[in-house]
Amino acid sequence: LSKPVNFSALENSLERYFRRQTDEPYRVLIIDDDRELSTRYALILRAAGMMVEVQENPAEIYPTLMRFHPEIILLDVNMPECPGPYLAQIIRFHDELLQIAIVYVSGVVDAHRQMDALLRAGDDFITKPVGDQTLITTVFARVRRARTLANSLSRDSLTGLITHANIKEQVVLETERARRFNKVTSVVMLDIDHFKRVNDTYGHLTGDNVICTLANMLRQRLRKIDSIGRYGGEEFALVMPQSTSEDAARVIDQIREDFAKLQFQAGEETFTVTFSAGVTDTSSPIESKQVLEVADRALYAAKTAGRNQVKV
Ligand code: GH3
Ligand code: MG
Ligand code: MG
Ligand code: MG
Secondary structure, three states, X not given: OOOOOOHHHHHHHHHHHHXXXXXXXXXXXXXXXXXXXXXXXXXXXXXXXXXXXXXOOHHHHHHHHHHHOOOEEEEOOOOOOOOHHHHHHHHHOOHHHOOOEEEEEEOOXXXXXXXXXXXXXXXXXXXOOOOHHHHHHHHHHHHHHHHHHHXXXXXXXXXXXXXXXXXXXXXXXHHHHHHHOOXXXXXXXXXXXXXXXXXXXXXXXXXXXXXXXXXXXXXXXXXXXXXXXXXXXXXEEEEEOOOXXXXXXXXXXXXXHHHHHOOEEEOOEEEOOOEEEEEEEOOOOOOHHHHHHHHHHHHHHHHHOXXXXXXX
């Protein structure tokens, strides 16, 4: 512990690598009753470009978890207020904290006690003294894994677009962001026309191919800041920040026109497919949660007006 942090050694090896990461900084919470030790860990991890908070008293962590949203907790085992493994069990009791990795960092070297801790809760165990680079690497690998997993789980397996729950969340988030910064965000609901017929006539695999083709077209044509979600089977929800509904409708209408020209192949036959869309934006004072409903109503209007069109 008395050994000074060798920043130049970090500089020469891992630090440069981590600093190059363009990802948002990893968020690390250290829970340890030994302030000197946790301060040192925090110093090392911050040097590697991570965001670190330290908590000495396990009884006070809940507000910290809610505010800081750590991705990993480095958890001491022996603490007078509450043993680490009990705390880990309590954390694991909360569904909304499920994605946080829990790694014990402890002086406990007895294999049975380590096993007992991990059987209660927690994902890994490293023993003190922990080398600076081991600490960084352990945290890095764990959080990278968690992010990869979260990213993959939030994506629809057929199209690679974000899933229903995630796009809904995105709508609320972007609506609120737009209002805070006095900007306008558009929300679009899009639905393939007479898709049942496509399936019934050409089969589900061909139907899947149509869905994927539209997904790819949306991905190619929309901006990086736009979010594209597969809302349901052949329904898509889009969030287009800093676009008025007129701008968004113009863009979507152009895509509609181009999509309708595509020739799909099913055996010897070729066919075309169209979609309808409803657009709204955040300029009117509707609740964030209702924005999608308004877009859906516009979509319904497009359907009843004859399909293959975009309505605001
Ligand atoms: P409308 O123009 O009114 O939207 O008519 P529609 O036939 O598209 O509407 P409806 O919602 O009745 O049918 C959607 C169909 O999409 C029903 C369902 O079998 C099909 N579907 C949903 N998910 C998938 C999928 O992942 N793959 C394929 N191939 N079909 C799907
Ligand atoms: Mg301790
Ligand atoms: Mg449809
Ligand atoms: Mg539908």
